[in-house]
């Protein structure tokens with residue numbers, strides 16, 4: 565059994581360091597609790613990147629999906645591990661370069677790149693722009709010709725697979741806006757043939773996020789490889805096959821065995837598929853790398869008991885962690901200090917935002933809760949603070965990065 569890097573020890577929620585020591589989460593709140601606080605355990609990020617490298621036998625260059633968590637200290641530390649980055653805007657490009665990622669290790673995805681963003685990416689000379697439509701390819705060609713440079717592009721395929729995940733994070737089905745239909749081939753071929761400013765370097769696909777069954781991902785890799793070979797057969801010197809991200813985590817448990825195994829199986833399957841093909845393998849994982857490293861600590865403000873429900877109103881909510889409201893995600897919620905009592909009360913754990921969607925956990929059995937109790941929303945390292953909104957103008961959460969059990973920022 566492979567435990568998460570947080571666990572309950574002697575009734576206290578603890579962070580587990582890379583060397584196996586336990587540090588109470590409450591002790592990481594410097595000066596006591598002030599306001600909602602994200603805590604990120606970098607040891608966990610490091611272990612997962614290492615595991616992923618090993619699963620692919622060192623034959624896959626990892627491009628961390630920066631959108632999943634862009635905390636500057638985490639980014640800097642990830643860059644120091646020699647990992648690349650996948651990004652989706654000029655703002656993310658600047659963050660990546662400031663954090664120490666090298667241009668040669670940057671891939672740029674996203675369906676809506678503006679001219680200014682394309683210009684910035686070309687001027688930075690990044691490794692590849694992942695192109696999502698013929699119209700975008702024409703725009704890249706125009707900007708590259710104005711700059712008199714050659715743009716390195718990879719074509720993002722929509723492999724028309726049907727991954728099992730929430731509809732809002734499914735990207736590889738034919739009805740999604742992402743990637744390119746295989747019927748675009750001739751048009752893309754024409755644009756490439758007519759241009760001196762485009763270099764086709766690869767093929768990419770990313771079919772969705774929070775995938776707990778990777779059969780559609782495997783199918784997408786097979787289809788991407790066929791497309792890759794088709795371009796090669798037309799005389800294009802494609803070299804990169806970028807398999808995207810998507811591996812999910814088990815939000816219902818602190819046992820991470822299944823996800824570690826999933827990384828291993830995926831690595832072995834992909835290596836089998838590409839065996840004998842001359843290519844550079846890239847991947848763009850986000851959630852599987854940082855999802856488990858983070859918890860969001862919040863304070864109980866009020867307990868409101870009605871004839872119908874018990875509400876536990878906390879000081880964080882959908883403005884600071886949107887996943888429960890947006891995707892009906894079920895994050896575990898644990899008290900920082902568990903009481904000895906075995907009696908349980910059902911609570912809706914809700915935030916302060918003026919929306920009935922602002923529910924972090926529905927009907928959760930809990931020890932009796934009181935004003936001032938501290939609760940941790942687990943597995944909030946990915947798509948947490950990055951999706952924060954300013955709606956209702958609450959103070960922004962604090963963020964703490966921990967390495968080897970010590971606060972580093």
Ligand SMILES: Cc1ncc(COP(=O)(O)O)c(C=O)c1O
Nearest residue numbers: 629673773809810848849850851
């Ligand atoms: C193009 C692209 N690559 C990679 C990712 C990372 O996905 P995940 O966090 O599920 O690994 C995303 C996010 O959905 C994405 O849009």
